[in-house]
Amino acid sequence: MQKTEYIWLDGKFVKWDEAKIHVLSYTLHYGLGAFEGIRVYKCGENLGGIFCLKWHVQRLFDSARIVGIRIPFKMEEIENAITETVRVNKVLSGYIRPIVFIGEGEMGLYAYNNPVHVAIAVWPWGTYLGEEGLRNGVRVKISSIQRHHPNSSFTKAKICGYYVNSVLAKKEAKEGAYDEAVLLDTEGFVSEGAGENIFIVKNNIVKTPLAYSILPGITRRVTMMILEELGIECREDRITRDELYLADEAFLTGTAAEITPIREVDGIKIGDGSFPITRKIQGKYFDITQGKDEKYLHLIEFVKM
Ligand SMILES: Cc1ncc(COP(=O)(O)O)c(C=O)c1O
Known part of the structure:
Protein backbone atom coordinates (compact mmCIF):
# COMPACT_ATOMS: atom_id res chain seq x y z
CA MET A 1 0.00 0.00 0.00
CA TRP A 125 -4.23 1.92 -6.31
CA GLY A 126 -4.32 0.07 -9.60
CA THR A 127 -6.30 -3.02 -10.57
CA TYR A 128 -7.45 -5.48 -7.89
CA LEU A 129 -7.45 -8.74 -9.84
CA GLY A 130 -4.59 -7.67 -12.13
CA GLU A 131 -4.30 -6.13 -15.61
CA GLU A 132 -4.12 -9.60 -17.15
CA GLY A 133 -7.33 -10.59 -15.33
CA LEU A 134 -9.14 -7.48 -16.58
CA ARG A 135 -8.03 -8.24 -20.13
CA ASN A 136 -8.26 -12.00 -20.41
CA GLY A 137 -10.33 -13.06 -17.43
CA VAL A 138 -9.64 -14.64 -14.05
CA ARG A 139 -9.74 -18.22 -12.81
CA VAL A 140 -12.18 -18.72 -9.97
CA LYS A 141 -12.99 -21.53 -7.58
CA ILE A 142 -16.30 -22.40 -6.01
CA SER A 143 -15.46 -21.98 -2.35
CA SER A 144 -16.02 -24.53 0.39
CA ILE A 145 -16.90 -21.49 2.51
CA GLN A 146 -20.57 -20.52 2.21
CA ARG A 147 -21.82 -16.96 1.98
CA HIS A 148 -23.56 -15.82 5.18
CA HIS A 149 -27.20 -16.69 5.66
CA PRO A 150 -29.13 -13.39 5.77
CA ASN A 151 -30.47 -14.27 9.20
CA SER A 152 -27.08 -14.90 10.77
CA SER A 153 -25.45 -11.83 9.25
CA PHE A 154 -27.30 -8.97 7.63
CA THR A 155 -25.80 -9.31 4.21
CA LYS A 156 -26.94 -5.91 2.95
CA ALA A 157 -24.55 -4.36 5.46
CA LYS A 158 -20.83 -4.03 4.84
CA ILE A 159 -19.72 -4.94 8.35
CA CYS A 160 -16.06 -5.39 9.31
CA GLY A 161 -16.40 -8.78 11.01
CA TYR A 162 -18.43 -10.30 8.19
CA TYR A 163 -15.30 -10.15 6.05
CA VAL A 164 -13.68 -13.07 7.86
CA ASN A 165 -15.96 -15.13 5.61
CA SER A 166 -14.58 -13.44 2.47
CA VAL A 167 -10.99 -13.57 3.73
CA LEU A 168 -11.20 -17.35 4.29
CA ALA A 169 -12.75 -17.90 0.87
CA LYS A 170 -10.08 -15.75 -0.77
CA LYS A 171 -7.30 -17.57 1.12
CA GLU A 172 -8.59 -20.94 -0.04
CA ALA A 173 -8.78 -19.71 -3.64
CA LYS A 174 -5.33 -18.07 -3.67
CA GLU A 175 -3.65 -21.02 -1.97
CA GLY A 176 -5.23 -23.28 -4.58
CA ALA A 177 -3.68 -21.05 -7.29
CA TYR A 178 -6.98 -19.44 -8.31
CA ASP A 179 -7.50 -15.70 -8.60
CA GLU A 180 -10.78 -15.42 -6.74
CA ALA A 181 -13.43 -17.37 -4.85
CA VAL A 182 -17.11 -17.64 -5.71
CA LEU A 183 -19.30 -18.41 -2.71
CA LEU A 184 -22.56 -20.34 -2.79
CA ASP A 185 -25.39 -19.39 -0.47
CA THR A 186 -26.57 -21.71 2.29
CA GLU A 187 -29.04 -23.32 -0.13
CA GLY A 188 -26.29 -24.06 -2.62
CA PHE A 189 -27.02 -21.39 -5.22
CA VAL A 190 -24.38 -19.05 -6.62
CA SER A 191 -24.14 -15.96 -4.41
CA GLU A 192 -21.13 -13.76 -5.17
CA GLY A 193 -17.36 -13.43 -5.21
CA ALA A 194 -15.31 -12.84 -2.06
CA GLY A 195 -15.44 -9.11 -2.79
CA GLU A 196 -17.54 -8.86 -5.95
CA ASN A 197 -20.97 -9.58 -7.35
CA ILE A 198 -21.31 -12.04 -10.19
CA PHE A 199 -23.14 -12.08 -13.53
CA ILE A 200 -23.49 -14.76 -16.20
CA VAL A 201 -24.50 -14.51 -19.87
CA LYS A 202 -26.35 -17.30 -21.68
CA ASN A 203 -27.88 -16.90 -25.14
CA ASN A 204 -27.47 -13.12 -24.92
CA ILE A 205 -29.46 -12.89 -21.69
CA VAL A 206 -27.65 -11.71 -18.57
CA LYS A 207 -28.42 -13.14 -15.13
CA THR A 208 -27.28 -12.15 -11.67
CA PRO A 209 -28.28 -13.63 -8.29
CA LEU A 210 -31.22 -12.16 -6.43
CA ALA A 211 -30.35 -9.71 -3.67
CA TYR A 212 -30.87 -12.21 -0.81
CA SER A 213 -27.47 -13.23 0.45
CA ILE A 214 -25.36 -10.81 -1.58
CA LEU A 215 -23.99 -7.38 -0.81
CA PRO A 216 -26.05 -5.02 -2.98
CA GLY A 217 -23.11 -3.85 -5.02
CA ILE A 218 -22.88 -0.39 -6.49
CA THR A 219 -21.00 -1.70 -9.53
CA ARG A 220 -23.80 -4.27 -9.92
CA ARG A 221 -26.29 -1.41 -10.01
CA VAL A 222 -24.24 0.51 -12.58
CA THR A 223 -23.86 -2.69 -14.65
CA MET A 224 -27.64 -3.04 -14.72
CA MET A 225 -27.94 0.57 -15.91
CA ILE A 226 -25.43 -0.14 -18.68
CA LEU A 227 -27.30 -3.30 -19.71
CA GLU A 228 -30.54 -1.39 -19.89
CA GLU A 229 -28.91 1.24 -22.05
CA LEU A 230 -27.44 -1.46 -24.33
CA GLY A 231 -30.85 -3.09 -24.64
CA ILE A 232 -29.59 -6.36 -23.15
CA GLU A 233 -32.04 -8.21 -20.94
CA CYS A 234 -30.88 -8.71 -17.36
CA ARG A 235 -32.68 -11.02 -14.94
CA GLU A 236 -32.20 -11.29 -11.20
CA ASP A 237 -32.68 -14.94 -10.42
CA ARG A 238 -31.24 -17.97 -8.70
CA ILE A 239 -28.18 -19.33 -10.47
CA THR A 240 -27.01 -22.90 -10.02
CA ARG A 241 -23.39 -23.95 -9.99
CA ASP A 242 -23.77 -25.95 -13.23
CA GLU A 243 -25.44 -22.96 -14.90
CA LEU A 244 -22.28 -21.02 -14.15
CA TYR A 245 -20.12 -23.79 -15.67
CA LEU A 246 -22.26 -23.73 -18.85
CA ALA A 247 -22.47 -19.95 -19.22
CA ASP A 248 -21.34 -18.33 -22.48
CA GLU A 249 -19.73 -15.59 -20.39
CA ALA A 250 -19.38 -14.77 -16.71
CA PHE A 251 -17.96 -11.73 -14.96
CA LEU A 252 -17.37 -10.18 -11.56
CA THR A 253 -18.34 -6.63 -10.65
CA GLY A 254 -17.01 -4.54 -7.78
CA THR A 255 -15.49 -1.19 -6.96
CA ALA A 256 -12.11 -2.89 -6.56
CA ALA A 257 -12.46 -5.55 -9.30
CA GLU A 258 -14.36 -3.21 -11.68
CA ILE A 259 -15.69 -5.44 -14.50
CA THR A 260 -13.54 -8.56 -14.63
CA PRO A 261 -14.31 -11.46 -16.97
CA ILE A 262 -14.20 -14.99 -15.56
CA ARG A 263 -12.36 -17.30 -17.89
CA GLU A 264 -12.48 -20.50 -15.85
CA VAL A 265 -14.54 -21.90 -12.96
CA ASP A 266 -13.13 -24.96 -11.14
CA GLY A 267 -10.94 -25.67 -14.14
CA ILE A 268 -13.87 -25.53 -16.59
CA LYS A 269 -13.44 -22.96 -19.36
CA ILE A 270 -16.26 -20.46 -19.69
CA GLY A 271 -17.59 -20.03 -23.24
CA ASP A 272 -15.04 -19.55 -26.00
CA GLY A 273 -13.06 -16.98 -24.04
CA SER A 274 -14.03 -14.02 -26.21
CA PHE A 275 -16.54 -12.38 -23.78
CA PRO A 276 -18.21 -10.00 -26.28
CA ILE A 277 -20.92 -8.74 -23.90
CA THR A 278 -18.58 -8.50 -20.91
CA ARG A 279 -16.12 -6.48 -22.97
CA LYS A 280 -18.86 -4.12 -24.08
CA ILE A 281 -19.92 -3.53 -20.47
CA GLN A 282 -16.30 -3.18 -19.34
CA GLY A 283 -15.54 -0.59 -22.03
CA LYS A 284 -18.59 1.41 -21.12
CA TYR A 285 -17.84 1.15 -17.39
CA PHE A 286 -14.37 2.64 -17.87
CA ASP A 287 -15.76 5.43 -20.04
CA ILE A 288 -18.34 6.20 -17.37
CA THR A 289 -15.91 6.14 -14.43
CA GLN A 290 -13.47 8.41 -16.27
CA GLY A 291 -16.16 10.97 -16.97
CA LYS A 292 -16.29 10.28 -20.73
CA ASP A 293 -20.00 9.52 -20.88
CA GLU A 294 -22.23 12.55 -20.45
CA LYS A 295 -25.25 10.51 -19.38
CA TYR A 296 -23.49 9.31 -16.24
CA LEU A 297 -21.70 12.48 -15.14
CA HIS A 298 -24.19 12.82 -12.28
CA LEU A 299 -22.57 9.76 -10.67
CA ILE A 300 -19.21 11.51 -10.36
CA GLU A 301 -18.07 13.96 -7.71
CA PHE A 302 -15.28 15.90 -9.38
CA VAL A 303 -12.31 17.01 -7.25
CA LYS A 304 -9.91 19.65 -8.56
CA MET A 305 -6.38 19.25 -7.19
C1 LIG B 1 -18.81 -9.22 -0.55
C2 LIG B 1 -18.90 -8.18 -1.59
N1 LIG B 1 -19.78 -8.31 -2.59
C3 LIG B 1 -19.89 -7.41 -3.57
C4 LIG B 1 -19.08 -6.29 -3.60
C5 LIG B 1 -19.22 -5.30 -4.72
O1 LIG B 1 -19.78 -4.11 -4.25
P1 LIG B 1 -19.46 -2.70 -4.93
O2 LIG B 1 -19.76 -2.86 -6.36
O3 LIG B 1 -20.36 -1.76 -4.25
O4 LIG B 1 -18.02 -2.42 -4.68
C6 LIG B 1 -18.15 -6.09 -2.59
C7 LIG B 1 -17.30 -4.91 -2.57
O5 LIG B 1 -17.49 -4.03 -1.80
C8 LIG B 1 -18.06 -7.06 -1.56
O6 LIG B 1 -17.17 -6.91 -0.57
Whole structure:
Protein backbone atom coordinates (compact mmCIF):
# COMPACT_ATOMS: atom_id res chain seq x y z
CA MET A 1 0.00 0.00 0.00
CA GLN A 2 1.30 3.40 -0.95
CA LYS A 3 0.98 5.76 2.00
CA THR A 4 -0.47 9.22 1.55
CA GLU A 5 -0.05 12.20 3.81
CA TYR A 6 -3.28 12.57 5.78
CA ILE A 7 -6.10 10.50 7.21
CA TRP A 8 -9.37 12.14 8.23
CA LEU A 9 -10.23 11.05 11.78
CA ASP A 10 -13.32 12.30 13.59
CA GLY A 11 -13.42 15.64 11.85
CA LYS A 12 -9.69 16.42 11.66
CA PHE A 13 -6.82 15.54 9.40
CA VAL A 14 -4.00 13.68 11.12
CA LYS A 15 -0.71 12.48 9.66
CA TRP A 16 -0.96 8.95 8.16
CA ASP A 17 1.38 7.45 10.82
CA GLU A 18 -0.43 9.16 13.66
CA ALA A 19 -3.91 7.79 12.87
CA LYS A 20 -3.89 5.25 15.72
CA ILE A 21 -6.52 3.68 17.97
CA HIS A 22 -6.59 1.98 21.39
CA VAL A 23 -6.05 -1.82 21.55
CA LEU A 24 -9.27 -2.14 23.56
CA SER A 25 -11.37 -0.61 20.80
CA TYR A 26 -14.62 -2.56 20.67
CA THR A 27 -14.54 -3.09 16.90
CA LEU A 28 -11.10 -4.69 17.07
CA HIS A 29 -12.49 -7.40 19.38
CA TYR A 30 -15.96 -8.05 18.01
CA GLY A 31 -15.84 -6.83 14.42
CA LEU A 32 -18.84 -4.54 14.74
CA GLY A 33 -18.01 -1.62 12.49
CA ALA A 34 -18.96 -0.60 8.94
CA PHE A 35 -16.81 0.38 6.01
CA GLU A 36 -16.86 1.28 2.34
CA GLY A 37 -14.57 0.93 -0.63
CA ILE A 38 -14.78 3.76 -3.16
CA ARG A 39 -12.67 4.58 -6.19
CA VAL A 40 -11.44 7.89 -7.48
CA TYR A 41 -10.58 7.95 -11.19
CA LYS A 42 -8.45 10.37 -13.13
CA CYS A 43 -10.92 12.35 -15.24
CA GLY A 44 -8.56 15.01 -16.56
CA GLU A 45 -5.39 16.99 -15.84
CA ASN A 46 -5.48 17.56 -12.05
CA LEU A 47 -9.08 16.39 -11.99
CA GLY A 48 -10.18 13.37 -9.99
CA GLY A 49 -13.68 11.92 -10.04
CA ILE A 50 -15.07 10.06 -7.04
CA PHE A 51 -17.37 7.43 -8.47
CA CYS A 52 -20.85 7.02 -6.96
CA LEU A 53 -19.85 8.88 -3.80
CA LYS A 54 -23.43 9.45 -2.64
CA TRP A 55 -24.42 5.81 -3.11
CA HIS A 56 -21.40 4.64 -1.11
CA VAL A 57 -22.08 7.05 1.73
CA GLN A 58 -25.73 5.99 1.72
CA ARG A 59 -24.65 2.34 1.99
CA LEU A 60 -22.25 3.21 4.83
CA PHE A 61 -25.10 4.79 6.75
CA ASP A 62 -27.43 1.89 5.85
CA SER A 63 -24.84 -0.61 7.10
CA ALA A 64 -24.52 1.27 10.39
CA ARG A 65 -28.28 1.56 10.72
CA ILE A 66 -28.83 -2.17 10.18
CA VAL A 67 -26.57 -2.99 13.14
CA GLY A 68 -27.58 -0.04 15.28
CA ILE A 69 -24.42 2.09 15.14
CA ARG A 70 -25.14 5.81 15.37
CA ILE A 71 -22.69 7.71 13.17
CA PRO A 72 -21.93 11.05 14.86
CA PHE A 73 -21.86 12.91 11.51
CA LYS A 74 -24.43 13.72 8.86
CA MET A 75 -24.22 12.06 5.46
CA GLU A 76 -23.31 15.34 3.84
CA GLU A 77 -20.45 15.85 6.32
CA ILE A 78 -19.01 12.45 5.44
CA GLU A 79 -19.36 13.15 1.70
CA ASN A 80 -17.46 16.41 2.17
CA ALA A 81 -14.85 14.73 4.36
CA ILE A 82 -14.23 12.08 1.67
CA THR A 83 -13.88 14.74 -1.02
CA GLU A 84 -11.48 16.73 1.16
CA THR A 85 -9.41 13.63 1.98
CA VAL A 86 -8.92 13.03 -1.74
CA ARG A 87 -8.11 16.69 -2.33
CA VAL A 88 -5.54 17.15 0.46
CA ASN A 89 -3.75 13.96 -0.51
CA LYS A 90 -3.88 14.82 -4.23
CA VAL A 91 -4.85 11.28 -5.23
CA LEU A 92 -6.12 11.44 -8.81
CA SER A 93 -6.61 7.73 -9.15
CA GLY A 94 -6.98 5.41 -6.19
CA TYR A 95 -9.05 3.77 -3.50
CA ILE A 96 -10.88 5.42 -0.63
CA ARG A 97 -11.62 3.57 2.61
CA PRO A 98 -14.07 5.16 5.04
CA ILE A 99 -14.61 3.16 8.23
CA VAL A 100 -16.99 3.62 11.14
CA PHE A 101 -15.74 1.89 14.29
CA ILE A 102 -16.52 1.70 17.97
CA GLY A 103 -13.91 2.78 20.47
CA GLU A 104 -12.96 1.81 24.02
CA GLY A 105 -15.23 1.90 27.07
CA GLU A 106 -17.29 -1.12 28.01
CA MET A 107 -15.82 -4.49 26.99
CA GLY A 108 -18.95 -6.62 27.29
CA LEU A 109 -20.88 -7.47 24.15
CA TYR A 110 -23.47 -4.79 24.78
CA ALA A 111 -21.49 -1.59 24.60
CA TYR A 112 -23.64 0.71 22.56
CA ASN A 113 -22.56 3.71 24.65
CA ASN A 114 -18.94 3.46 23.59
CA PRO A 115 -17.79 6.29 21.32
CA VAL A 116 -18.28 5.88 17.57
CA HIS A 117 -15.37 7.02 15.39
CA VAL A 118 -15.06 7.65 11.66
CA ALA A 119 -11.83 7.51 9.66
CA ILE A 120 -11.23 8.07 5.95
CA ALA A 121 -8.05 7.11 4.11
CA VAL A 122 -7.15 7.25 0.43
CA TRP A 123 -4.21 5.84 -1.49
CA PRO A 124 -3.16 5.34 -5.11
CA TRP A 125 -4.23 1.92 -6.31
CA GLY A 126 -4.32 0.07 -9.60
CA THR A 127 -6.30 -3.02 -10.57
CA TYR A 128 -7.45 -5.48 -7.89
CA LEU A 129 -7.45 -8.74 -9.84
CA GLY A 130 -4.59 -7.67 -12.13
CA GLU A 131 -4.30 -6.13 -15.61
CA GLU A 132 -4.12 -9.60 -17.15
CA GLY A 133 -7.33 -10.59 -15.33
CA LEU A 134 -9.14 -7.48 -16.58
CA ARG A 135 -8.03 -8.24 -20.13
CA ASN A 136 -8.26 -12.00 -20.41
CA GLY A 137 -10.33 -13.06 -17.43
CA VAL A 138 -9.64 -14.64 -14.05
CA ARG A 139 -9.74 -18.22 -12.81
CA VAL A 140 -12.18 -18.72 -9.97
CA LYS A 141 -12.99 -21.53 -7.58
CA ILE A 142 -16.30 -22.40 -6.01
CA SER A 143 -15.46 -21.98 -2.35
CA SER A 144 -16.02 -24.53 0.39
CA ILE A 145 -16.90 -21.49 2.51
CA GLN A 146 -20.57 -20.52 2.21
CA ARG A 147 -21.82 -16.96 1.98
CA HIS A 148 -23.56 -15.82 5.18
CA HIS A 149 -27.20 -16.69 5.66
CA PRO A 150 -29.13 -13.39 5.77
CA ASN A 151 -30.47 -14.27 9.20
CA SER A 152 -27.08 -14.90 10.77
CA SER A 153 -25.45 -11.83 9.25
CA PHE A 154 -27.30 -8.97 7.63
CA THR A 155 -25.80 -9.31 4.21
CA LYS A 156 -26.94 -5.91 2.95
CA ALA A 157 -24.55 -4.36 5.46
CA LYS A 158 -20.83 -4.03 4.84
CA ILE A 159 -19.72 -4.94 8.35
CA CYS A 160 -16.06 -5.39 9.31
CA GLY A 161 -16.40 -8.78 11.01
CA TYR A 162 -18.43 -10.30 8.19
CA TYR A 163 -15.30 -10.15 6.05
CA VAL A 164 -13.68 -13.07 7.86
CA ASN A 165 -15.96 -15.13 5.61
CA SER A 166 -14.58 -13.44 2.47
CA VAL A 167 -10.99 -13.57 3.73
CA LEU A 168 -11.20 -17.35 4.29
CA ALA A 169 -12.75 -17.90 0.87
CA LYS A 170 -10.08 -15.75 -0.77
CA LYS A 171 -7.30 -17.57 1.12
CA GLU A 172 -8.59 -20.94 -0.04
CA ALA A 173 -8.78 -19.71 -3.64
CA LYS A 174 -5.33 -18.07 -3.67
CA GLU A 175 -3.65 -21.02 -1.97
CA GLY A 176 -5.23 -23.28 -4.58
CA ALA A 177 -3.68 -21.05 -7.29
CA TYR A 178 -6.98 -19.44 -8.31
CA ASP A 179 -7.50 -15.70 -8.60
CA GLU A 180 -10.78 -15.42 -6.74
CA ALA A 181 -13.43 -17.37 -4.85
CA VAL A 182 -17.11 -17.64 -5.71
CA LEU A 183 -19.30 -18.41 -2.71
CA LEU A 184 -22.56 -20.34 -2.79
CA ASP A 185 -25.39 -19.39 -0.47
CA THR A 186 -26.57 -21.71 2.29
CA GLU A 187 -29.04 -23.32 -0.13
CA GLY A 188 -26.29 -24.06 -2.62
CA PHE A 189 -27.02 -21.39 -5.22
CA VAL A 190 -24.38 -19.05 -6.62
CA SER A 191 -24.14 -15.96 -4.41
CA GLU A 192 -21.13 -13.76 -5.17
CA GLY A 193 -17.36 -13.43 -5.21
CA ALA A 194 -15.31 -12.84 -2.06
CA GLY A 195 -15.44 -9.11 -2.79
CA GLU A 196 -17.54 -8.86 -5.95
CA ASN A 197 -20.97 -9.58 -7.35
CA ILE A 198 -21.31 -12.04 -10.19
CA PHE A 199 -23.14 -12.08 -13.53
CA ILE A 200 -23.49 -14.76 -16.20
CA VAL A 201 -24.50 -14.51 -19.87
CA LYS A 202 -26.35 -17.30 -21.68
CA ASN A 203 -27.88 -16.90 -25.14
CA ASN A 204 -27.47 -13.12 -24.92
CA ILE A 205 -29.46 -12.89 -21.69
CA VAL A 206 -27.65 -11.71 -18.57
CA LYS A 207 -28.42 -13.14 -15.13
CA THR A 208 -27.28 -12.15 -11.67
CA PRO A 209 -28.28 -13.63 -8.29
CA LEU A 210 -31.22 -12.16 -6.43
CA ALA A 211 -30.35 -9.71 -3.67
CA TYR A 212 -30.87 -12.21 -0.81
CA SER A 213 -27.47 -13.23 0.45
CA ILE A 214 -25.36 -10.81 -1.58
CA LEU A 215 -23.99 -7.38 -0.81
CA PRO A 216 -26.05 -5.02 -2.98
CA GLY A 217 -23.11 -3.85 -5.02
CA ILE A 218 -22.88 -0.39 -6.49
CA THR A 219 -21.00 -1.70 -9.53
CA ARG A 220 -23.80 -4.27 -9.92
CA ARG A 221 -26.29 -1.41 -10.01
CA VAL A 222 -24.24 0.51 -12.58
CA THR A 223 -23.86 -2.69 -14.65
CA MET A 224 -27.64 -3.04 -14.72
CA MET A 225 -27.94 0.57 -15.91
CA ILE A 226 -25.43 -0.14 -18.68
CA LEU A 227 -27.30 -3.30 -19.71
CA GLU A 228 -30.54 -1.39 -19.89
CA GLU A 229 -28.91 1.24 -22.05
CA LEU A 230 -27.44 -1.46 -24.33
CA GLY A 231 -30.85 -3.09 -24.64
CA ILE A 232 -29.59 -6.36 -23.15
CA GLU A 233 -32.04 -8.21 -20.94
CA CYS A 234 -30.88 -8.71 -17.36
CA ARG A 235 -32.68 -11.02 -14.94
CA GLU A 236 -32.20 -11.29 -11.20
CA ASP A 237 -32.68 -14.94 -10.42
CA ARG A 238 -31.24 -17.97 -8.70
CA ILE A 239 -28.18 -19.33 -10.47
CA THR A 240 -27.01 -22.90 -10.02
CA ARG A 241 -23.39 -23.95 -9.99
CA ASP A 242 -23.77 -25.95 -13.23
CA GLU A 243 -25.44 -22.96 -14.90
CA LEU A 244 -22.28 -21.02 -14.15
CA TYR A 245 -20.12 -23.79 -15.67
CA LEU A 246 -22.26 -23.73 -18.85
CA ALA A 247 -22.47 -19.95 -19.22
CA ASP A 248 -21.34 -18.33 -22.48
CA GLU A 249 -19.73 -15.59 -20.39
CA ALA A 250 -19.38 -14.77 -16.71
CA PHE A 251 -17.96 -11.73 -14.96
CA LEU A 252 -17.37 -10.18 -11.56
CA THR A 253 -18.34 -6.63 -10.65
CA GLY A 254 -17.01 -4.54 -7.78
CA THR A 255 -15.49 -1.19 -6.96
CA ALA A 256 -12.11 -2.89 -6.56
CA ALA A 257 -12.46 -5.55 -9.30
CA GLU A 258 -14.36 -3.21 -11.68
CA ILE A 259 -15.69 -5.44 -14.50
CA THR A 260 -13.54 -8.56 -14.63
CA PRO A 261 -14.31 -11.46 -16.97
CA ILE A 262 -14.20 -14.99 -15.56
CA ARG A 263 -12.36 -17.30 -17.89
CA GLU A 264 -12.48 -20.50 -15.85
CA VAL A 265 -14.54 -21.90 -12.96
CA ASP A 266 -13.13 -24.96 -11.14
CA GLY A 267 -10.94 -25.67 -14.14
CA ILE A 268 -13.87 -25.53 -16.59
CA LYS A 269 -13.44 -22.96 -19.36
CA ILE A 270 -16.26 -20.46 -19.69
CA GLY A 271 -17.59 -20.03 -23.24
CA ASP A 272 -15.04 -19.55 -26.00
CA GLY A 273 -13.06 -16.98 -24.04
CA SER A 274 -14.03 -14.02 -26.21
CA PHE A 275 -16.54 -12.38 -23.78
CA PRO A 276 -18.21 -10.00 -26.28
CA ILE A 277 -20.92 -8.74 -23.90
CA THR A 278 -18.58 -8.50 -20.91
CA ARG A 279 -16.12 -6.48 -22.97
CA LYS A 280 -18.86 -4.12 -24.08
CA ILE A 281 -19.92 -3.53 -20.47
CA GLN A 282 -16.30 -3.18 -19.34
CA GLY A 283 -15.54 -0.59 -22.03
CA LYS A 284 -18.59 1.41 -21.12
CA TYR A 285 -17.84 1.15 -17.39
CA PHE A 286 -14.37 2.64 -17.87
CA ASP A 287 -15.76 5.43 -20.04
CA ILE A 288 -18.34 6.20 -17.37
CA THR A 289 -15.91 6.14 -14.43
CA GLN A 290 -13.47 8.41 -16.27
CA GLY A 291 -16.16 10.97 -16.97
CA LYS A 292 -16.29 10.28 -20.73
CA ASP A 293 -20.00 9.52 -20.88
CA GLU A 294 -22.23 12.55 -20.45
CA LYS A 295 -25.25 10.51 -19.38
CA TYR A 296 -23.49 9.31 -16.24
CA LEU A 297 -21.70 12.48 -15.14
CA HIS A 298 -24.19 12.82 -12.28
CA LEU A 299 -22.57 9.76 -10.67
CA ILE A 300 -19.21 11.51 -10.36
CA GLU A 301 -18.07 13.96 -7.71
CA PHE A 302 -15.28 15.90 -9.38
CA VAL A 303 -12.31 17.01 -7.25
CA LYS A 304 -9.91 19.65 -8.56
CA MET A 305 -6.38 19.25 -7.19
C1 LIG B 1 -18.81 -9.22 -0.55
C2 LIG B 1 -18.90 -8.18 -1.59
N1 LIG B 1 -19.78 -8.31 -2.59
C3 LIG B 1 -19.89 -7.41 -3.57
C4 LIG B 1 -19.08 -6.29 -3.60
C5 LIG B 1 -19.22 -5.30 -4.72
O1 LIG B 1 -19.78 -4.11 -4.25
P1 LIG B 1 -19.46 -2.70 -4.93
O2 LIG B 1 -19.76 -2.86 -6.36
O3 LIG B 1 -20.36 -1.76 -4.25
O4 LIG B 1 -18.02 -2.42 -4.68
C6 LIG B 1 -18.15 -6.09 -2.59
C7 LIG B 1 -17.30 -4.91 -2.57
O5 LIG B 1 -17.49 -4.03 -1.80
C8 LIG B 1 -18.06 -7.06 -1.56
O6 LIG B 1 -17.17 -6.91 -0.57
